[in-house]
Amino acid sequence: MPDQSNNGAQLLSLTRAARLVGVTRGALQKKIKKGELETFEGMVKPEDLLRAYPDTQLDNSGELERFTHIKDDAFAHRVREVLLPGPEVLAERLSGLSKELAKTRMQVGRYKTITDWLYDKFSEHERSGGQDIRNIMGPLKLWLRHELEKQSPNDYLQSYVVKESFLRLMTAHVRLVPGQREFFVEGSDTILDAALRAGISLRYGCSNGNCGLCKARVVSGKTLPMRHSDYAFSEAEKNQGYVLLCSHTAVNDLEIEAAEIGGAQDIPAQQIATRVKKIELLGDNMALLHLQTPRTKRLQFLAGQAVTLETANGAEADYPVASCPCDDRNLQFHVQRLPGNRLADYVFKKLKPGDIVSLVGPKGEFKLGEESPRSLIFLAHGTGFAPIKSLIEHAMARDVAESLHLYWLSDDGGHYLNNLCRSWTDALDNFQYTSLTAGAAKSDLALKQLTKDHPDLSGFDIYAAGPEAFLTSVNKYLRDNKFPDNQLITSRVD
Ligand code: FES
Numbered sequence: 394m395p396d397q398s399n400n401g402a403q404l405l406s407l408t409r410a411a412r413l414v415g416v417t418r419g420a421l422q423k424k425i426k427k428g429e430l431e432t433f434e435g436m437v438k439p440e441d442l443l444r445a446y447p448d449t450q451l452d453n454s455g456e457l458e459r460f461t462h463i464k465d466d467a468f469a470h471r472v473r474e475v476l477l478p479g480p481e482v483l484a485e486r487l488s489g490l491s492k493e494l495a496k497t498r499m500q501v502g503r504y505k506t507i508t509d510w511l512y513d514k515f516s517e518h519e520r521s522g523g524q525d526i527r528n529i530m531g532p533l534k535l536w537l538r539h540e541l542e543k544q545s546p547n548d549y550l551q552s553y554v555v556k557e558s559f560l561r562l563m564t565a566h567v568r569l570v571p572g573q574r575e576f577f578v579e580g581s582d583t584i585l586d587a588a589l590r591a592g593i594s595l596r597y598g599c600s601n602g603n604c605g606l607c608k609a610r611v612v613s614g615k616t617l618p619m620r621h622s623d624y625a626f627s628e629a630e631k632n633q634g635y636v637l638l639c640s641h642t643a644v645n646d647l648e649i650e651a652a653e654i655g656g657a658q659d660i661p662a663q664q665i666a667t668r669v670k671k672i673e674l675l676g677d678n679m680a681l682l683h684l685q686t687p688r689t690k691r692l693q694f695l696a697g698q699a700v701t702l703e704t705a706n707g708a709e710a711d712y713p714v715a716s717c718p719c720d721d722r723n724l725q726f727h728v729q730r731l732p733g734n735r736l737a738d739y740v741f742k743k744l745k746p747g748d749i750v751s752l753v754g755p756k757g758e759f760k761l762g763e764e765s766p767r768s769l770i771f772l773a774h775g776t777g778f779a780p781i782k783s784l785i786e787h788a789m790a791r792d793v794a795e796s797l798h799l800y801w802l803s804d805d806g807g808h809y810l811n812n813l814c815r816s817w818t819d820a821l822d823n824f825q826y827t828s829l830t831a832g833a834a835k836s837d838l839a840l841k842q843l844t845k846d847h848p849d850l851s852g853f854d855i856y857a858a859g860p861e862a863f864l865t866s867v868n869k870y871l872r873d874n875k876f877p878d879n880q881l882i883t884s885r886v887d
Pocket residue numbers: 597598599600601602603604605606607608624637638639640
């Protein structure tokens with residue numbers, strides 16, 4: 394199932410097209426919006442793609458590589474562990490490509506026989522016909538010979554075909570049906586892991602082949618089990634082609650029917666004993682706490698949600714997860730030392746790598762509106778940056794927003810991950826970062842800057858996280874400026 398056909402022309406999905414020319418989907422969408430690239434029901438023609446990117450070297454995917462690097466950071470370097478598919482998968486893909494090559498060779502041979510025959514016929518008519526026939530057959534023969542001897546039209550087109558074939562050897566493309574969601578399975582990843590990495594929230598539970606919650610029907614294509622599973626499918630399910638997404642990888646391009654998470658209500662409450670992987674001090678009073686779940690009990694959550702943490706001294710507190718659901722095993726939290734916060738105190742004074750921290754959750758409705766076509770603005774105040782970071786990383790994984798602009802307002806020295814935000818700006822041409830410092834962290838500073846940068850806010854969704862007073866100002870300011878209520882999503886973080 395490489396790509397859909399439309400009136401015989403092979404079309405590429407946006408995800409595949411972006412990967413071929415080495416840009417992000419957001420960059421492609423920008424071109425489409427400007428009218429520089431035509432689409433047919435969300436798909437593009439290879440020749441239009443090449444026209445839109447005439448200078449792109451297909452063997453040099455600069456922007457995409459930088460983007461992938463950023464995503465790797467978000468996924469705690471998990472991606473680098475897997476690059477090559479397993480031998481069995483590679484052999485299957487090579488066999489598929491070889492069959493296509495054999496078929497194409499046979500077609501080319503047949504077309505050559507037909508053109509030779511045509512040339513002979515033209516010559517025959519030229520010899521036996523009158524002057525009128527010779528006047529027609531002569532130019533026809535010349536044209537035919539000229540067309541057949543013409544050099545390959547374009548080296549760039551050849552590079553495109555080579556890269557497309559290589560991409561199909563190294564990755565498998567998955568489309569969820571019905572709908573347009575799509576992603577690539579790389580290396581020996583399971584289909585579930587690949588979907589999570591692409592920011593697609595499929596329904597799952599144990600991630601371990603036991604609960605059956607991730608079962609999905611394979612409509613077309615072939616999968617391969619990656620681990621043993623005791624889950625018992627019914628005979629009907631077996632006959633209909635059901636597999637466990639957490640236990641199978643894609644051998645070739647797939648279409649699958651899989652259940653997606655509709656919202657926070659679809660995620661069960663979970664209780665997990667996590668281990669401290671690392672504690673990074675980001676200043677005198679700020680710590681980045683890295684927790685890792687057991688391999689067989691990962692945290693299913695939506696970007697922007699929070700959990701309750703409990704340390705060995707019996708202290709507990711709610712914290713937004715500051716990392717992306719694309720890595721559901723390695724979780725990050727921004728812990729600020731504040732008077733009276735026993736958990737933060739314990740983190741700074743006693744907690745060490747290897748210790749257990751209990752986690753219960755997820756909770757909260759602060760999440761990205763997946764279906765919104767609008768660009769995104771993020772307003773963070775202080776540690777409100779934690780859930781905003783999760784949203785931004787998720788938006789990057791989804792790669793559908795045309796542009797993202799982060800405003801981070803904090804007291805002097807409070808932008809504890811400034812370098813990370815700057816690295817996003819350097820890597821992505823659709824990401825802007827504005828850090829605002831005010832002695833008393835005044836919210837009107839951010840709001841004035843916001844309307845100065847974006848005089849017309851109607852094309853944006855705005856996500857704001859921070860203390861109550863900040864959110865009240867944001868709400869009031871945007872309401873006074875007639876900003877639609879349903880385009881503002883807020884989360885209180887003190
Ligand atoms: S998530 Fe439980 S079987 Fe796949």
